[in-house]
Amino acid sequence: MDRPIVACVLAGGTGSRLYPASRSDRPKQFHSFGGERSLLSRTMDRTAFADERYVLTRDSFTDEIHDHAPEAGVLVEPDGKDTGPALVYAAWRLRDRFEREPVLVCLPSDHHVADEAVFAARLERAAEIAVETDGLVTLGVEPTRPATGYGYIVPTRSDFDEDGYAAVERFTEKPDREAATRLVDAGAYWNAGIFAWTPSALLQDARDSPLAPLVDALEDGDPDGGFDAVDSISVDYAIMERSTDVSVTPLSVGWDDLGTWDAVGRVFETTRDDTANDLVAGEILSIDAANNVVAAPDSHVSVLEVDDLIVAAFDDRILVAPRDASQRVRDVVTRLRDRDAF
Numbered sequence: 395m396d397r398p399i400v401a402c403v404l405a406g407g408t409g410s411r412l413y414p415a416s417r418s419d420r421p422k423q424f425h426s427f428g429g430e431r432s433l434l435s436r437t438m439d440r441t442a443f444a445d446e447r448y449v450l451t452r453d454s455f456t457d458e459i460h461d462h463a464p465e466a467g468v469l470v471e472p473d474g475k476d477t478g479p480a481l482v483y484a485a486w487r488l489r490d491r492f493e494r495e496p497v498l499v500c501l502p503s504d505h506h507v508a509d510e511a512v513f514a515a516r517l518e519r520a521a522e523i524a525v526e527t528d529g530l531v532t533l534g535v536e537p538t539r540p541a542t543g544y545g546y547i548v549p550t551r552s553d554f555d556e557d558g559y560a561a562v563e564r565f566t567e568k569p570d571r572e573a574a575t576r577l578v579d580a581g582a583y584w585n586a587g588i589f590a591w592t593p594s595a596l597l598q599d600a601r602d603s604p605l606a607p608l609v610d611a612l613e614d615g616d617p618d619g620g621f622d623a624v625d626s627i628s629v630d631y632a633i634m635e636r637s638t639d640v641s642v643t644p645l646s647v648g649w650d651d652l653g654t655w656d657a658v659g660r661v662f663e664t665t666r667d668d669t670a671n672d673l674v675a676g677e678i679l680s681i682d683a684a685n686n687v688v689a690a691p692d693s694h695v696s697v698l699e700v701d702d703l704i705v706a707a708f709d710d711r712i713l714v715a716p717r718d719a720s721q722r723v724r725d726v727v728t729r730l731r732d733r734d735a736f
């Protein structure tokens with residue numbers, strides 16, 4: 395391609411649903427969860443094809459990021475206001491960096507990918523599509539259940555064969571269980587949270603979104619004022635749900651979002667014994683217990699006659715919850731934050 399490809403890796407979230415592994419000063423992207431290298435380092439490995447790479451983050455994480463991604467530049471947002479403001483800021487910072495406007499591939503730092511080589515090829519293809527269509531491109535994963543923690547993409551056609559992508563008819567972020575079931579039945583894809591666009595295309599769509607005051611302030615050279623002028627909002631709600639110029643290209647690489655304890659249990663299923671999941675080291679004694687996610691690297695945990703539980707112990711913190719309450723671990727963190735104890 396005749397344009398530079400720039401990878402923007404999002405690593406400014408706190409990963410609250412993986413409490414107590416995630417804490418305010420050490421979120422999940424710096425943990426390894428079963429691998430040797432951290433989730434962030436593994437994400438960087440997948441973007442080696444890009445001409446330049448940046449990690450997009452908040453100020454307090456920069457030292458850790460230099461350790462985990464020494465090969466990348468760091469873009470520090472003025473404030474942590476979720477992925478919408480972060481990605482608009484990155485587009486503004488990178489738009490004029492090269493002689494020709496670059497194309498950005500933007501990806502989270504907490505994903506599991508089984509087939510790394512195919513993944514990189516799909517990302518490169520997404521970048522080409524973003525240039526061809528001059529719009530926003532998202533990668534779509536075929537759903538296996540009506541998950542409520544993902545965005546859903548309804549394409550205008552189901553067949554991607556000729557050119558590898560389809561225009562998006564509708565994008566719905568985090569539907570409730572009923573709506574998710576309907577979307578799966580209607581042939582929707584999960585949004586992988588991985589995007590490609592040129593900075594101009596994103597900034598154009600951001601002008602018709604709740605992030606318009608941020609774009610105006612950035613064009614006036616006032617990023618701090620721009621972040622003050624907008625509320626926290628993800629790119630999915632702010633832009634993807636509203637944009638009329640989105641394409642989807644399929645991603646079939648053994649993908650999962652390591653966003654919750656349930657997902658951690660699912661992804662590392664291969665490493666678990668019959669009765670309990672021994673995924674983050676530690677010792678486990680399991681008697682008549684099944685399908686539990688036990689993550690306790692420094693503890694000896696015994697589970698007896700319990701099924702489908704999360705038992706996570708890190709430092710002096712312990713979490714016990716049913717696996718199907720994985721999304722609600724965020725509520726625990728909200729309460730802990732109120733007590734200044736996250």
Ligand SMILES: Nc1nc2c(ncn2[C@@H]2O[C@H](COP(=O)(O)OP(=O)(O)O[C@H]3O[C@H](CO)[C@@H](O)[C@H](O)[C@@H]3O)[C@@H](O)[C@H]2O)c(=O)[nH]1
Pocket residue numbers: 404405406407408409423450451452471473474475476477480501502503504543544545546567568584585586587588630651653
């Ligand atoms: N730089 C920066 N990064 C952030 C911020 N907030 C979150 N991130 C990073 O952005 C990524 C995604 O944020 P999540 O908060 O984990 O998103 P999600 O709830 O999982 O939903 C997104 O991903 C799903 C697939 O994994 C999608 O299905 C969904 O539509 C959405 O895009 C993570 O790598 C997280 O560290 C921020 O303020 N600043």
